[in-house]
Amino acid sequence: MARPRSEDKQQALLHSATEVIATQGLGASTASIAKLAGVAEGTLFRYFATKDILLAAVFDYLIDELEACLGRNSDSSVSIKHRTQIMWDNYIDWGIANPAAYATMNQLAVSGKLAPEQLDKAMKLCGEVGVKLEAVSIEGLSLAQSTEFMDAVLTAIANTTVALATANPDLINAYKKAGFGVMWKAITPDS
Amino acid sequence: MARPRSEDKQQALLHSATEVIATQGLGASTASIAKLAGVAEGTLFRYFATKDILLAAVFDYLIDELEACLGRNSDSSVSIKHRTQIMWDNYIDWGIANPAAYATMNQLAVSGKLAPEQLDKAMKLCGEVGVKLEAVSIEGLSLAQSTEFMDAVLTAIANTTVALATANPDLINAYKKAGFGVMWKAITPDS
């Protein structure tokens, strides 16, 4: 199975899978994904040899999309808290603006079908939001373990924020702000 | 007059479903659930008319189990923080001791197959861990919304803690403590 020609079709399939899984769950048929992508049933398997491979690719694709939206906060002229808040806002906004992507990512994350590295990468990405903080070491945990833990907590709070904000679109800004406040308190070492 | 319906079989099915779903996902077949429970395929449907009804019942069953394990911390002679920590520890311990239950609850929670009331109840239950805190009102949110948000954050941090502790059983106590610390900071209003 040589890498097939059309980049377009590959993207269309990943996008279609995101939408279909968001509404129908992981049990969504490959046929329905192919249909929404505008390709034939068999064509899907030229790009992704099995359904599980497709699902893993969807996760990677969504992580990449999310990463692209987060942007880089290399501007060091503003405070670390402010830079963090900008990334936080980007993250929440992305989640709200792409509910299908958000839902599908969650489904995949708990599906047990992803390689550990994929989940790690997702965690890391979220962690980046607060990564410039001087690393905190938690009692009883190595530095790496502490960071992993903090990343995970941050991710969890962010997802919670997205979920509630999506459910109450009128209060997006309030949730965004509240989430940031809670997150900041959670990951900031005691003074 | 006929054989009475067996409470045992109902429990066996709920338990079996928990185990099977934890390893095979929500797509686990009703046949495999019945088999592990030691009953005939058709018997499952005498107790749960459809698979979806079974799934919802599994969630309720797990919530009830969790609730029973949390216990009541009515002993008012100790500080509120200490009482909260006891419940927190119980919650984390339960999650670690029952990984199948934990995994299945998570799968169900994101499945979209549960009634809103069920999810609410789960959130409330977790929120109870910190419920004795004087309620905090978050800027821009009503009191109820603030509480809902805090409950959700608490749940998210707890789940994160369970996940990491389960993955690194040697560090259970460290994660438990770290999780509590982070959670406490997160839900405590700024002084």
Place this chain on the structure above:
Amino acid sequence: MARPRSEDKQQALLHSATEVIATQGLGASTASIAKLAGVAEGTLFRYFATKDILLAAVFDYLIDELEACLGRNSDSSVSIKHRTQIMWDNYIDWGIANPAAYATMNQLAVSGKLAPEQLDKAMKLCGEVGVKLEAVSIEGLSLAQSTEFMDAVLTAIANTTVALATANPDLINAYKKAGFGVMWKAITPDS
């Protein structure tokens, strides 16, 4: 399986089966029949060892009911045509008044589950409507065969009449009269 006690339950089951089959077809479950009859699932099988035996009994039961309604036209003081018309009217009226019985009889008649004798009896019964006519012998057929043929034709016309009359309740009398006219012409030998 000794003949069970309750005549009532037997009748209730036959009646229930008639109603249920009329609406759900021969695939209607024994459970639903038992339920409508107000008895337990297993009880049905004390009265009718198998579903097929029940179905056959339903047919016999309906034939008996029909027979009872037709009455006897032993009053020889009126003309044969008039006596025939009275029976015809009774037959059509019964079909219209008992649509479930009529529908179920038809379903059973084409089901292939009845013994030939049962179908014969049904035909004979219908044939009785015109039985007092001097038997006509049709060219190429024995007397018995001629009678059988005439009975069948009569039955067919009667059923047709019932079907159309039921579909257009306003025109019951017109159909009844038209049906009789056609039937009479059909079975009357050429003068």
Place this chain on the structure above:
Amino acid sequence: MARPRSEDKQQALLHSATEVIATQGLGASTASIAKLAGVAEGTLFRYFATKDILLAAVFDYLIDELEACLGRNSDSSVSIKHRTQIMWDNYIDWGIANPAAYATMNQLAVSGKLAPEQLDKAMKLCGEVGVKLEAVSIEGLSLAQSTEFMDAVLTAIANTTVALATANPDLINAYKKAGFGVMWKAITPDS
């Protein structure tokens, strides 16, 4: 570009369904129909999305076959009665020659699974046998209702004739002739 959908398989399925239903009734399994047709179980559902759709298609298929066999009696040089008799004979002959088709049509006709238009078409087709007769109006019925009634009677007599002739193959010609005689008397207005 892919394998074209096979007209053969569609026909094979319709034919197979006709045979299987004739012997096993409408409860015949889709698996058995597919097997006799020589295709996989799943293939059946590519051609007919549900069993009910298949059943309806079988009816249409049989009506078409019957129609083709009836032929046209446009030869106006012979008397109307003679032309009618030719069609009558064709109809009866078809029924006798295709007992499975005949049985299946009857089962379907009383199954309640057909659209009214389908039953209408069948009736019309049979009615065509006698259609050239000047339309008779029956007392109390509109012209359309009279025609419908006559069509139904004609169909009923024809089916009766087929049934008896099939049961007694030696007497086919006698029944055919007798049936025509009765039918002709039935539908001819009184002089």
Place this chain on the structure above:
DNA sequence: TATGAATGAGTATTCATTCAT
């Protein structure tokens, strides 16, 4: 390379019948 027809194992669910109570 793209297509979609074909496949057959797998799914949830039903049901006639049995039998412990």
Place this chain on the structure above:
DNA sequence: CATGAATGAATACTCATTCAT
């Protein structure tokens, strides 16, 4: 004798995957 819980084979239908065109 009546009950209804238990059974497991059977059913309509789905779907990931293959392969002829």
